Amino acid sequence: MKRWPASPAVSLFAAMLAALLTGSFCIYLNNRIIHGMTFAEQWSFHIPLVAAGDALLLVLLGGMALLRLSPVRKSRNGEHAGERMAAFRRLLDFPLEWFAGLLGLSLILIFLFHAVELAAGRISLGAPEDAANLAMSVIAELNIALMLSVLLYVFSRRLLRTQALRFQIHALPRNARRSAAGMLSVTAAICFVIVVTNCIRVLEPGTTVLHPALDYLLVAGLYSVLATGIFALSISESRKELRLVADHLRRLASGGKDGLHQMFPVIALDETGWLTGAWNQLQQRIKNEYEQVERNMKLAHAVQNRLLPLSPPPVGGAEIASVCRQSSDVGGDFHDWLVLPGNRLCLAVGDVSGKGLPAALLMCAVMAGFRSEAAKGGSPGDLLTRLNRHVHRMTRGESFVTMAVAVLDTEGPAAGTVTVASAGHLDPIHVSNRHAGEWAFSSLPLGITPDAAYRESARRLGKGDVLVFLTDGIVECRDDSGHLNGFDWILGRLSQPVPSALPLASRVDAIMDELDGGYAAEDDRTLLALRWHGDDAMRRCFRLIGEYGAEKPILRETEAWIRRTLPEWPRVDDLLTVLSEMCLNAIEHGLLAETGRSSPVQVHLTGEAIRIRVWDCGDRQPAPAPEVPPADKWRQDPPRGWGLYLINRLADGFGFGCDNGLVYAESVFKLDKQAREEC
Amino acid sequence: METPFRYEQRALPEAVVLDLHGDISKEAEYRLLTSRDWSSGPGDGKTALILNFSRVSYINSIGIAVLIRLVRALEQAGCRTLACGLSIHYQKIFRMVGLTEYVLLFPNEFAAIAWLKENAG
Numbered sequence: 001m002k003r004w005p006a007s008p009a010v011s012l013f014a015a016m017l018a019a020l021l022t023g024s025f026c027i028y029l030n031n032r033i034i035h036g037m038t039f040a041e042q043w044s045f046h047i048p049l050v051a052a053g054d055a056l057l058l059v060l061l062g063g064m065a066l067l068r069l070s071p072v073r074k075s076r077n078g079e080h081a082g083e084r085m086a087a088f089r090r091l092l093d094f095p096l097e098w099f100a101g102l103l104g105l106s107l108i109l110i111f112l113f114h115a116v117e118l119a120a121g122r123i124s125l126g127a128p129e130d131a132a133n134l135a136m137s138v139i140a141e142l143n144i145a146l147m148l149s150v151l152l153y154v155f156s157r158r159l160l161r162t163q164a165l166r167f168q169i170h171a172l173p174r175n176a177r178r179s180a181a182g183m184l185s186v187t188a189a190i191c192f193v194i195v196v197t198n199c200i201r202v203l204e205p206g207t208t209v210l211h212p213a214l215d216y217l218l219v220a221g222l223y224s225v226l227a228t229g230i231f232a233l234s235i236s237e238s239r240k241e242l243r244l245v246a247d248h249l250r251r252l253a254s255g256g257k258d259g260l261h262q263m264f265p266v267i268a269l270d271e272t273g274w275l276t277g278a279w280n281q282l283q284q285r286i287k288n289e290y291e292q293v294e295r296n297m298k299l300a301h302a303v304q305n306r307l308l309p310l311s312p313p314p315v316g317g318a319e320i321a322s323v324c325r326q327s328s329d330v331g332g333d334f335h336d337w338l339v340l341p342g343n344r345l346c347l348a349v350g351d352v353s354g355k356g357l358p359a360a361l362l363m364c365a366v367m368a369g370f371r372s373e374a375a376k377g378g379s380p381g382d383l384l385t386r387l388n389r390h391v392h393r394m395t396r397g398e399s400f401v402t403m404a405v406a407v408l409d410t411e412g413p414a415a416g417t418v419t420v421a422s423a424g425h426l427d428p429i430h431v432s433n434r435h436a437g438e439w440a441f442s443s444l445p446l447g448i449t450p451d452a453a454y455r456e457s458a459r460r461l462g463k464g465d466v467l468v469f470l471t472d473g474i475v476e477c478r479d480d481s482g483h484l485n486g487f488d489w490i491l492g493r494l495s496q497p498v499p500s501a502l503p504l505a506s507r508v509d510a511i512m513d514e515l516d517g518g519y520a521a522e523d524d525r526t527l528l529a530l531r532w533h534g535d536d537a538m539r540r541c542f543r544l545i546g547e548y549g550a551e552k553p554i555l556r557e558t559e560a561w562i563r564r565t566l567p568e569w570p571r572v573d574d575l576l577t578v579l580s581e582m583c584l585n586a587i588e589h590g591l592l593a594e595t596g597r598s599s600p601v602q603v604h605l606t607g608e609a610i611r612i613r614v615w616d617c618g619d620r621q622p623a624p625a626p627e628v629p630p631a632d633k634w635r636q637d638p639p640r641g642w643g644l645y646l647i648n649r650l651a652d653g654f655g656f657g658c659d660n661g662l663v664y665a666e667s668v669f670k671l672d673k674q675a676r677e678e679c
Numbered sequence: 680m681e682t683p684f685r686y687e688q689r690a691l692p693e694a695v696v697l698d699l700h701g702d703i704s705k706e707a708e709y710r711l712l713t714s715r716d717w718s719s720g721p722g723d724g725k726t727a728l729i730l731n732f733s734r735v736s737y738i739n740s741i742g743i744a745v746l747i748r749l750v751r752a753l754e755q756a757g758c759r760t761l762a763c764g765l766s767i768h769y770q771k772i773f774r775m776v777g778l779t780e781y782v783l784l785f786p787n788e789f790a791a792i793a794w795l796k797e798n799a800g
Contacts, residue, residue, distance in 0.1 A: 548704065548705040548706075548741075549702070549704065549705070549706075551739075552682075552702075552737070555737075573766075573768035574768070577739075577768070577772065580737075580739050581739065581740055584739055584740060584741065630776060630777045631777070633776075634747060634751070634777065638744050638748065639744050639747045639748060639751075640740070640741075640744050641740075642740035642743045642744065642776055643739075643740040645740075645775075645776070646740060646772065646775065646776075649775055
């Protein structure tokens with residue numbers, strides 16, 4: 001446990017000692033000047049008694065400090081909040097307790113001193129002058145006690161304030177309210193008493209030194225200055241506490257976001273403490289509100305992220321990669337992709353004007369509208385024209401959305417043809433043979449006018465060509481020196497030679513990581529890239545020979561390809577079993593297990609499904625045989641026929657077909673389906 | 680092509696263990712079923728056979744038929760068949776074809792032996 005540093009205790013003791021010595025010296029001076037008592041006369045009676053009184057006060061006040069403050073020392077670092085709060089309150093109460101202690105004990109000692117004087121016959125109350133003398137002495141001593149009590153209160157409060165700060169208590173203790181104004185009134189009253197009583201003493205007959213009026217003015221002036229000094233000292237302590245609070249506030253005001261909800265410690269039980277406590281309460285409330293807002297924003301961020309598509313659809317020959325990084329929790333950038341009938345791939349990238357929650361809300365509505373309109377069919381231009389009417393109805397022209405839509409044909413004679421329409425969006429970049437160039441469009445953003453029509457343009461992508469869509473956050477960001485990123489930067493990056501085997505996602509990630517590393521994110525950034533590999537890229541074709549075990553290399557290659565292409569698809573084992581059984585069926589029944597015979601096998605990955613096709617040697621489709629129940633199969637000898645049984649249970653579809661006069665068996669696995677129920 | 684099938688037989692106090700290696704397919708039919716007559720039991724006077732599949736990565740429908748014949752033969756001899764080391768996928772296939780009606784599945788050989796000890800007699 002940390003020890004309380006010795007300095008505050010020593011300082012308190014020193015203050016107490018100084019107060020008592022000052023008081024004693026004042027009494028000595030009073031006796032010497034006012035009553036004309038020599039040092040020898042005082043040494044014989046007054047000085048020993050006053051010294052004894054000082055020693056007694058030292059012991060009593062010291063004991064009081066020890067008794068009241070030692071629990072404070074123990075509890076300051078304690079874990080129990082109640083004990084810490086009690087100790088803190090005791091610490092702040094102590095100066096007032098010391099004030100009352102010194103004043104009370106001084107009164108008792110003054111009474112005892114004069115009682116001893118009377119008992120010892122050093123004074124008498126026989127004559128009115130003697131009583132007046134005694135009264136004047138008591139008034140003088142009382143004045144000294146009052147002054148010293150106030151000074152001791154002020155100094156002890158100053159000394160203990162540092163200790164109070166270390167408690168880091170942010171709320172005012174319950175029922176512990178004091179009034180600075182009340183204490184200042186008491187101090188003012190004490191100062192008034194000091195001035196008035198000392199002026200009265202001058203009126204005492206026989207005390208004139210220069211001239212009665214002059215004496216009166218001198219004493220009044222002297223004690224007024226003294227009283228004003230005490231009062232100013234007392235006020236200065238309250239002012240210091242207020243300045244501490246003001247300094248905290250100023251630091252908070254000039255600090256960053258981290259300091260927004262900071263609280264500062266209570267250092268007094270009076271109005272300054274009330275102010276600090278109230279401020280801290282306000283800060284806590286604002287903090288709670290902010291935390292609630294932040295929680296909501298995080299939730300909104302999660303919801304928005306869930307709206308964005310996760311893994312791209314494996315549509316024949318098209319490789320897609322995208323990154324969307326919002327500059328705040330929620331933003332207005334979005335991208336999406338859908339597979340349209342005929343394995344046509346539809347891509348969209350958009351940017352809603354503005355930032356934060358309003359932009360995010362509009363973005364969600366636009367994404368929903370896009371999906372709805374895309375499902376209705378039509379060209380990219382038609383889609384944007386219809387979507388524009390929805391957006392204009394929502395925004396009334398007060399906000400707008402830039403958006404680009406592309407549709408890629410992945411099959412048939414038009415395979416590789418991409419049709420693009422843009423609504424005020426940044427031009428897409430077409431990368432072909434290491435040359436990156438903008439594909440220029442000119443059109444209004446969505447939401448500006450209700451009857452805008454959007455035209456489209458088409459291009460045929462070559463194998464390995466990349467089409468990139470981006471939002472302005474990528475080209476309008478600045479580096480540390482304020483230099484604008486611009487289109488040249490992204491064109492340069494996309495023109496750089498990269499290994500053809502490098503996944504598109506890695507390339508996109510590298511570009512975005514470079515942006516994040518060197519350019520401040522002032523706006524949302526989205527990059528969507530499409531690479532065309534050719535319409536034969538999503539097929540694997542094999543030749544199965546009529547030999548048991550010939551299916552194994554086909555299984556190995558298919559497994560590696562599917563796991564690489566669809567790393568999260570959970571039905572690979574089911575697919576391999578079905579492929580194995582289809583091959584085995586062909587080996588046994590179609591190829592008659594003769595190594596000289598062979599059949600083609602094809603695994604075709606489309607946007608929605610994986611189709612396994614195994615061709616037969618003949619041109620007649622087998623008649624579907626009724627399925628034998630498993631219990632009956634068990635009784636057969638040999639118990640065969642499990643292949644078709646497993647295919648029917650593992651695949652989403654199985655049947656026979658004919659292609660160019662050749663019969664084939666085909667099983668289908670739908671990509672969006674979970675594993676089928678087990679029998 | 681097929682990974683050659685072979686098996687090793689071990690006799691434990693509680694059962695006979697067959698450590699299976701390679702593909703359970705056409706080749707297993709000859710090696711496993713023609714090597715001995717399982718309808719007289721697993722041998723060594725034991726009444727339980729543990730099939731250890733931990734070194735098997737491929738089982739096709741021919742292999743399933745082989746296993747059914749093996750289990751059926753042991754059933755006739757009044758013996759019990761246990762299996763361990765099967766992947767999750769093949770555990771599912773075993774359930775689909777009804778092998779789990781006759782074969783108890785365990786994650787490993789220790790669990791299978793522990794079960795036999797608990798259910799001895």
